Amino acid sequence: GVAIHLTKCIPVQAGLGGGSSDAAATLRALAKVWRVDRQSVREAAVTLGADVPYFLEGGTVLGLERGDVLFPLPDHPRRWVVLVIPPFGVSTQEAYAWWDESRRDRGPKRGRDRARSAGSLALPDEVAENDLQSAVSKRHPEISRIVASLRRAGSSCSAMSGSGSAVFGLFETKGAAFDVAGALKRGNRSAIVTRTLTRAECRRLAAK
Known part of the structure; x- marks a missing residue:
């Protein structure tokens, strides 16, 4: 097992995806520790929330269905x-x-x-x-x-x-x-x- 200490910096109930990004970061860390392949991580992400797969991908994407079916798009210019x-x-x-x-x-x-x-x-x-x-x-x-x-x-x-x-x-x-x-x-x-x-x-x- 693992012990995780989380210090939250993203405001709650603000629509900023704080919980989903925390979940994605935790999945990435656990995948490194346990050497889990990328596809298995993504499948686990879908079960945790509709926004979690996006935070595994990052950048500009088109999200369909619940937002968990993702298609990468060219990144927009920095803003x-x-x-x-x-x-x-x-x-x-x-x-x-x-x-x-x-x-x-x-x-x-x-x-x-x-x-x-x-x-x-x-x-x-x-x-x-x-x-x-x-x-x-x-x-x-x-x-x-x-x-x-x-x-x-x-x-x-x-x-x-x-x-x-x-x-x-x-x-x-x-x-x-x-x-x-x-x-x-x-x-x-x-x-x-x-x-x-x-x-x-x-x-x-x-x-x-």
Whole structure:
């Protein structure tokens, strides 16, 4: 057996995949200790959660079905990311329940349909959608206000992350990201600057 001590740094109930990434990192470590092949690790990941296989892969991917059927895509250019964490969390179970309630009122995804018909994988702001965002924002309007603030500040793409409550905004330069993060910190709201990683960078980090 093994003894594992986990120090959590990723906020809980923020839609940032903290639990899933912890699970993937643990699987990688155990695979090294016990010399388990990659396919067996992936099969184990699927049983732990829909997002866990992604964190074994990393980089830009297309996720189908529950999100666990993955197809690697060319990595997007590096972007600096501002993560804004409101002073409240969102339960994944509640977020999906709210989405179920709102499905009857959803309109067509025109921006997404245009991108599909054009065969485009680009992610301009009008196409990068989170279907849960509208339902969650109705209960937590601050999420919509943060998204709007990031867009006004020059973010090329901003949306709620996962099932919330965190919101991300993409910026081309590190300086711009830090300026915006500083401006959006207030009260119990925090803002973190990080950057996107390529698939190769993810695998190098995982190998350490």
